[in-house]
Amino acid sequence: MRRPPYLPFLNGPLSLAPGLKPIAPEAWLSPDTEAHALVDKHAVMRRHRSDVHGARDGSEMAVLELASAVHAVAGPGEGDWASALEGAASAVSDDLCILIKDDEGLWRLEAASLCAPTFWRLGEKLGEPLGGLHGPVPGANPGMVSRIHRMFDAVQPGQVLERFNWTVQPGTARYTPEQTPFKKIAADLPSAGALDALWFRVERQTISKLPMSGAMVFTIRVAIDPLRAALADGAQVAAFRAAWDGIDPVLADYKGWPHYERLVRAALAEAI
Template sequence: MREPPYLPFLSGPASLAPGLKPIAPENLIAPDTEAEVWLPDKRRIMRDRRAEVFFSNLPDALLAEASALVTDHLPPSEEDWPTPLEAAAARVSDDLCLLQRGADGLWRLEAASLVAPTFWRLADKAGQPLGGLHDPVPDANLGLVSRIARMFDGLRPGQVLERFNWTVQAGDARFTPDAAPLKALAAATPDDSALSVLHLRVERQTISKLAGSGLLLFTIRIAVDPLEAALSSPERIAAFRAAWDGTDPALAAYKGWPHYERLVRAALRCLS
């Protein structure tokens, strides 16, 4: 098992707080920790299930601006894809979403290549404003949405913000528009197999603003690793237990954690 690239539970319980931190612009994508393990499957899904994982209300010229920002650190490619956004998404492990600010001041999802959704369907969110994207997240009220929108408004081209989100799941699937199969697998797994089934799923998200169009580029990189690999020391086990127990029950319920509570407890007993 590899060393997981991200361990956000070391920073404390899961939270709805934006938690955005500035990073160097050259780290928008690089280093791509997941390309080797994910890109072949990602490209296959992009071609075979395009209607489920891609949509755009934007002209190719705007998609090309985003594509250039994502791939300018990579050598040229002759691979053929229907749109510039898909051409970029096929070369990096990250999913790529573009938000546009409307005349009403609302940021809406207007284009996306989304191949590793964490339990949501692109068709349900296409064209939705920021508030719709966060529904039904608990406490994602107008105050939170307005605060994030102001942050988006104030972002300047050249700035890159990063945040992490995490959960646990049964199995190692990344294309997960529906959580039901994972919950069923968890329910069918006996306690003594918890460590072999449970995985840590981390979203590395970045936000940046395109200089020409003013669009927001939202990248989502999914890393999935066996929970056992993430909990490889007593200090990590203690931090994970504290983060799991300390997460607000409403947020834990939204994340589906009650479906994994039994297996998480069994895994922690095994590791302790």
């Protein structure tokens, strides 16, 4: 059982604030902590192609530029793919999203390969501006959207910004466009053994700007590890409990955490 590559709860409760921090450009996609999941990702790309791949007219230049950047880091990938975006996505565990600024100054999601969505569907978001992408999140509009717009405008090519999101889930599924199945599973799980029934899901997200097209690239890497591995010692247990308890109740409800409350309490007690 590996040590999870990311433990963002050590930095406190989740927040609606973007919380983006600069990282070294060479750390954009490397090392790929989830390369072991590529075989499963390729299966999702083929089985659910109409759901996980999309590119609107006008995104072609940005797609080719992104594909070149990904291949420069990760190599050519494996298999034959119908588009340059899919070829790039096959080489890394990260999902790849491209946002392009329209004539009205709005950043819109224009192309994406999204194989590990955390409860959203690409078909419902493709072409949407930031306000539409974040619409379901409580408190996201208008303040957060305006903030992200300004941040996107200010990012310079060569800069890479990183943030983390996390939750728990019953099982190891990465392709999760809907939360309802997890809620049903959690309701049926006994409290005994919760530490081994729950898994720790982290989204490692980055944003950067392509130098030629000026498009924004949003990457999402999902890491899934046993919750037991994330609660490996007393300090981690205490930090997790503080982060779980400290979240805004509105945000916790949006993330579905009340459905896991019973199991998380049982897991924390067992970890102690």
